[in-house]
Amino acid sequence: MKDREPLALRWRRLTGLIVKESRQVLRDPSSVLIAGVMPLLLLFLFGYGVTFDPRQLDVALVVEQQSSETASFQASLENSTLFEVETGPDRRLFERALTLGELDGLIVLQADFAEKAFRAEGAPIQVIVDGGDPNTAYLVSGYVELLWANWLEQEWISRGRPALAPSVQLEPQVWFNPEISSRNYLVPGSIAIILTTIGALLTALVVAREWERGTMEALLATPVGIVELLIGKLVPYFLLGLGSMALAVITAVLLFGVPFRGSLAVLILSSSLFMLCSLGQGLLISTVTRNQLVAAQTSVLTAFLPAFYFSNFVFEIDSMPLALRLISYGVPARYYVSTLQTEFLAGDVWSVIVPDLIGLGVFALIIFALTALTTRTRLE
Amino acid sequence: MPGPLIQIDQLSKRFDKGALAALDSVTAHVNAGEVTGLVGPDGAGKTTLLRLIAGLLVPSTGKITVNGLDPVTDSGAVHRIVSYMPQRFGLYEDLSVQENLTLYADLRSVLGSDREEAFERLLGFTGLAPFTNRLAGALSGGMKQKLGLACALIKKPDLLLLDEPSVGVDPISRRELWRMVYELVDQGIGVVWSTAYLDEAEQCARVLLLNEGALLYAGSPQDLTDRVAGRTYQIRHIDTDRREVLSEATKLATVIDGVIQGSRVRLVMAEGADPPNLAPLNAGLAAEISQIPPRFEDAFMDLIGGGFRATSPFADREDSAAHTMNQVVEARALTRRFGDFTAADKISFEVGRGEIFGLIGPNGAGKSTTFKMLCGLLQPSEGSARVVGLDLQNAPSKARGRIGYMAQKFSLYGDLSVQQNLDFFAGVYGLTGKSRKDAISQMIETFGFADRLDVNAMGLPLGYKQRLALACAVMHDPDVLFLDEPTSGVDPRTRREFWTHINAMVANGVTIMVTTHFLDEAEYCDRMALIYRSKMIASGSPDELKDRARASGMMDPTLEDAFIALVEQSDREREAA
Numbered sequence: 001m002k003d004r005e006p007l008a009l010r011w012r013r014l015t016g017l018i019v020k021e022s023r024q025v026l027r028d029p030s031s032v033l034i035a036g037v038m039p040l041l042l043l044f045l046f047g048y049g050v051t052f053d054p055r056q057l058d059v060a061l062v063v064e065q066q067s068s069e070t071a072s073f074q075a076s077l078e079n080s081t082l083f084e085v086e087t088g089p090d091r092r093l094f095e096r097a098l099t100l101g102e103l104d105g106l107i108v109l110q111a112d113f114a115e116k117a118f119r120a121e122g123a124p125i126q127v128i129v130d131g132g133d134p135n136t137a138y139l140v141s142g143y144v145e146l147l148w149a150n151w152l153e154q155e156w157i158s159r160g161r162p163a164l165a166p167s168v169q170l171e172p173q174v175w176f177n178p179e180i181s182s183r184n185y186l187v188p189g190s191i192a193i194i195l196t197t198i199g200a201l202l203t204a205l206v207v208a209r210e211w212e213r214g215t216m217e218a219l220l221a222t223p224v225g226i227v228e229l230l231i232g233k234l235v236p237y238f239l240l241g242l243g244s245m246a247l248a249v250i251t252a253v254l255l256f257g258v259p260f261r262g263s264l265a266v267l268i269l270s271s272s273l274f275m276l277c278s279l280g281q282g283l284l285i286s287t288v289t290r291n292q293l294v295a296a297q298t299s300v301l302t303a304f305l306p307a308f309y310f311s312n313f314v315f316e317i318d319s320m321p322l323a324l325r326l327i328s329y330g331v332p333a334r335y336y337v338s339t340l341q342t343e344f345l346a347g348d349v350w351s352v353i354v355p356d357l358i359g360l361g362v363f364a365l366i367i368f369a370l371t372a373l374t375t376r377t378r379l380e
Numbered sequence: 381m382p383g384p385l386i387q388i389d390q391l392s393k394r395f396d397k398g399a400l401a402a403l404d405s406v407t408a409h410v411n412a413g414e415v416t417g418l419v420g421p422d423g424a425g426k427t428t429l430l431r432l433i434a435g436l437l438v439p440s441t442g443k444i445t446v447n448g449l450d451p452v453t454d455s456g457a458v459h460r461i462v463s464y465m466p467q468r469f470g471l472y473e474d475l476s477v478q479e480n481l482t483l484y485a486d487l488r489s490v491l492g493s494d495r496e497e498a499f500e501r502l503l504g505f506t507g508l509a510p511f512t513n514r515l516a517g518a519l520s521g522g523m524k525q526k527l528g529l530a531c532a533l534i535k536k537p538d539l540l541l542l543d544e545p546s547v548g549v550d551p552i553s554r555r556e557l558w559r560m561v562y563e564l565v566d567q568g569i570g571v572v573w574s575t576a577y578l579d580e581a582e583q584c585a586r587v588l589l590l591n592e593g594a595l596l597y598a599g600s601p602q603d604l605t606d607r608v609a610g611r612t613y614q615i616r617h618i619d620t621d622r623r624e625v626l627s628e629a630t631k632l633a634t635v636i637d638g639v640i641q642g643s644r645v646r647l648v649m650a651e652g653a654d655p656p657n658l659a660p661l662n663a664g665l666a667a668e669i670s671q672i673p674p675r676f677e678d679a680f681m682d683l684i685g686g687g688f689r690a691t692s693p694f695a696d697r698e699d700s701a702a703h704t705m706n707q708v709v710e711a712r713a714l715t716r717r718f719g720d721f722t723a724a725d726k727i728s729f730e731v732g733r734g735e736i737f738g739l740i741g742p743n744g745a746g747k748s749t750t751f752k753m754l755c756g757l758l759q760p761s762e763g764s765a766r767v768v769g770l771d772l773q774n775a776p777s778k779a780r781g782r783i784g785y786m787a788q789k790f791s792l793y794g795d796l797s798v799q800q801n802l803d804f805f806a807g808v809y810g811l812t813g814k815s816r817k818d819a820i821s822q823m824i825e826t827f828g829f830a831d832r833l834d835v836n837a838m839g840l841p842l843g844y845k846q847r848l849a850l851a852c853a854v855m856h857d858p859d860v861l862f863l864d865e866p867t868s869g870v871d872p873r874t875r876r877e878f879w880t881h882i883n884a885m886v887a888n889g890v891t892i893m894v895t896t897h898f899l900d901e902a903e904y905c906d907r908m909a910l911i912y913r914s915k916m917i918a919s920g921s922p923d924e925l926k927d928r929a930r931a932s933g934m935m936d937p938t939l940e941d942a943f944i945a946l947v948e949q950s951d952r953e954r955e956a957a
Contacts, residue, residue, distance in 0.1 A: 005456075009489045016486025020475065027474050218470025218531075221434045222487040223459045 017232025188340035189313030199278020200303035207286035262343030280367030417584030421871030469528025473517030522553025550742030642922030784858035794838030
């Protein structure tokens, strides 16, 4: 700004803009919906509905020829809490149900089961699963394998023979999320989704709306400077985002019993940095597109979906191919979700949190530099 | 005497390399303390020039100074002395009247005691004081425009830029706005008023006349109008078809321009030419021709080399709407309610074959609602609408097949080529096989699309867009053609071409229903209905409506005068009741 104006006048303009924007936020049902209703909806969805914990699997057991061995295996299968078992003499009885997806798997004990069960070349047991649903398919075959190994061992012992091979004793111990409840790591992830929506989508929409309705043109023709304009937009949505985050955290901890083991300071600092990244992105998108429809699509594609895919929220980054893992480093949500999950489940683990915060800080700086460069006080 | 308020020097603006210049070496000035009209059709470069003056755009070449300041390098200083009201007024519709004013007071640093004083002054000036808590979005067009003006005036500027302030505003609010602007001018403020309505130019002290980015004329509107003094005539008492008289007259080389004014025909003659002999025009025995005072639009048409002269190919089309029916369109006590609000209240009229019938009225008065019920786009709450004898409620699709509809503004597919648009609309109207092929090739021939078939509709010049929209609406030979604000913002020459086609269709028995708030266009109507506050407050021919204004003491009323007189009379009657 070349012209030197008294600071008081500039301050007055800035507060004028903030007041105006806040009034619009409070009057706009979509902002209330996104900042108030959406966090609760997401939390309830993840809290009660969506879960990635294993559920009971429906399988059918085909026993081609009854024997004491098959009866024993059937008993151990039925005793397992994992399976809901149906039994029959012929696989053809169940093929249709498997095709229709009513069954998750088909376990066939062939006619020579009793004969071959204890031979070294392996068991005549067949597991048929629906490859169209790979997750369930892996689960069924994995569990059956485990069960089979267990059963075999038990049988050897009960027949007074030593085990074929000393089997490894597994004694799983889960840290940080002892119940392995998926809710506990989905909640931090959904907070990142909410902040992305408020920051990138809502902000992009409101600024694009100003361009579409011609109010931006009227603003630019007043003595308002670009810095005032940007801050005037940022402050209300920043506060809205933090408020929404607080709502989500309180609901998660009090209502769903998700643990929170870190410190409030880190939570607020990381959320603020992430909010700045999202807001900057939203402003950048709206300045470039100047059209609500394009702004909405762009922010879904460049902010919402990456935050969804590349943040360890639902999809595990470590199991992605290298190219995708590299891309994930360019997504601010990755750093934020990592900090959040640490804060909720482990506590202030500085070796995780400090690099994440630095990453977020760098992104915020880059995005704001870009925004300030592209937003000019002209229409071109 | 200080220099001019704005000095514009060899100013050009191109948005894309190689594209046509939006402004092409314009040199002009604007004085303080007077209204300068920035006049020209859509796309002439008016908005671009205003934005350049306000420092919102950077010139490609050339220079502007405002009070000696450069809007590019001294944008801060220029923004402090210039107020700009963009199209659609730049208001926040979700903020109240008071909140909008407060925001602009903060932005323009109007503080302390000045602030309350400014609010009071502007609310009084605009008559908005009773509505301070109403949301801007809930105001009428005229009130929005006043609020926009108040926001622009929160701090008294040296220069006030108004971009098409009269668009979407009824004639009454328009007159009030002019009154307010004259008050500002008396305080020494320089006002630039941009408009596509040529009649508004006559109210300005000076005009800058723009066409396709070039400055055609700068100076007093009277001086320009005087150029055609003694060359404007009106043919009255025509007892044949006035549309045919016009068509014959414009074939003469000495006639530069001709339009229909109610039952009369207005002509502009070439320099030095005598008025035409009436006998060959077939105007009837009683017809007489007399000189009338020129208008600014006459001078504009003279300046751009005259109006549209070719005859419409529709004139040679076979009379296909061969129905003997007399009442082609019939509205009986048409009523439409939206919740508690009655948008159209017991509207009744009948329109005969080959008649042009206009629905006129202020924005939001109910003319679009009535229009939509007549073409089957909206169900009436009560009453009935019949088109070519078919009830729109019982046989909507059958009735719609006999209707052509040309929507307000450009409503074709901009990303489709001319050919694709024609193909699409032929399909929509259910034309197949040979009739489809014939219809399309006939339209291509009629409107001269042959060498533009592959051009995307968006990239067509305005005149061609109009032709294409019309072609798509009439391809299936409708008996009734509905035109919704067909030529608003269009330059006068394109408007004349448009009406040449319409007149030719009417001669072949097509019935035209038209809505317009542009009263010069209403002059083409045979009869019209004036809709105000959801009710039909008057109907009749343009001359009959003017006669009613004359009865209330006006000397030579225009249709706009008549319109205002009738609306005011209705207001008085309502208040008395």
